[in-house]
Amino acid sequence: MSESDLLEMLENARLTPSGRNAQTLRYVLSNTAEMNALIFPTLSWAGYLTDWDGPEEGERPSAYIVILNDDTLSKTYFCDHGIVSLAILLTAIEKGYGGCIIAAVNRDTLRDTLSIPEKYSIVQVIALGKPAETVVIEPMVNGDIKYWRDSQGIHHVPKRSLEEIIVV
């Protein structure tokens, strides 16, 4: 993935609404084999797929965006991390990529490995690349939130219905 692809994603993230307009989030971009290899082992993959250790060599993300918060500006960033993450993912999809937000990060290791200064907290990581698998969204059955993979390798993601999520 080119640097200009990543910059386009961040350009959209940059323009989104921000709580108190404070814009305290910061970004580390990775799209080299060397840096990607440092980030990959600090991430946990697909918690519900217990018989899967994560993507094999060759199917691993070709880029990452590490989202940080500059705690010296404010430790509170409201819902900004979700807003920028969706902006990044939508831009990625528009460009033919796929992505995944990963909050299960070994933050101490990642901080050491990338020499991230203490003033930044590590919020989450977005993994990006050409999708190797087909994802289908389907109705949730019996409140079972677990995504699953079928024998053809298709990844199924159950979603709650509109009726279920509207309280009034």
Next chain:
Amino acid sequence: MSESDLLEMLENARLTPSGRNAQTLRYVLSNTAEMNALIFPTLSWAGYLTDWDGPEEGERPSAYIVILNDDTLSKTYFCDHGIVSLAILLTAIEKGYGGCIIAAVNRDTLRDTLSIPEKYSIVQVIALGKPAETVVIEPMVNGDIKYWRDSQGIHHVPKRSLEEIIVV
């Protein structure tokens, strides 16, 4: 604003990524004059515009989406509130509306007024309507994050540059 407009926004929100795919967020929809009038006084408007008390009658939002979390499923919703809020706002803009995420909510009053059951926490409110004002995004100067309104009533929102938000 019609109910079908609001349902379209929620339909897009419903399909977004969710932490652990748990989808614990729930929604209250308001698009009647009566219900809107109950919600309006529980919200604080544009903290930096200290000489403005919020929108006048006739310029007030024509709809609200109150975002709740079902705490009985999980009290943790990661960045889901930001993700769904951006999905709602982008859908609103696509349909010719504008919107604003409001986290400064008098939650006790709003809960009482709308009889929101205790099992739901009130996360934030999205105000929606036809925009009465022009918004321009511009480069931030000297780290001043405050949005401001000029003598023509144009609302200026300073945003940090790409250079400023990229750490590596």
